[in-house]
Amino acid sequence: MKIQGKMFIWLSVFILAMAITYGVWSKEPVGTTALFLSFGLSVMIGFYLAFTANRVDAMAQDNKEADVADEAGDVGFFSPHSWxxxxxxxxxxxxxxxxxxxxxxxxxxxxxxxxxxxxxxxxxxxxxxxxx
The missing domain is CATH 1.10.287 (Helix Hairpins)
Structure with a gap:
């Protein structure tokens, strides 16, 4: 989960740069606000994933030498058909x-x-x- 946290934090940096650039060039408040809100959401998700990664066991995606088969096994319980x-x-x-x-x-x-x-x-x- 560490890599996902880093990806979202880097994404938030990119979105912040685009929000500032868009806001300066376009002077359009709605799109600028939407980009800043996207930045905030990306930061929240990134910090949550980075914070949680320190408290859970390392997964196969955190190991650079892991195989696909290292994550094999039960994924979880899925409900049967439901109306x-x-x-x-x-x-x-x-x-x-x-x-x-x-x-x-x-x-x-x-x-x-x-x-x-x-x-x-x-x-x-x-x-x-x-x-x-």
């Missing part, structure tokens, strides 16, 4: 359409969103995917 993201997407679509067509549409989208959210959070506590 809950579809419910959240439909509820979110109705909620965002409520901003366009009228706030009354939120009354219909809120239950759909809540059903999807609770279904996704408690997916492993009921049904065929229940963990013992």
């Amino acid at each position: 809950q993201p579809l419910s959240l997407a439909i509820g979110g679509a109705f909620a965002f359409m409520g901003v366009v067509f009228g706030w009354w549409l939120l009354y219909f989208s809120a239950p759909i969103l809540l059903i999807g959210l609770f279904g996704w959070v408690f997916e492993y506590y009921r049904g065929e995917n229940q963990t013992q």
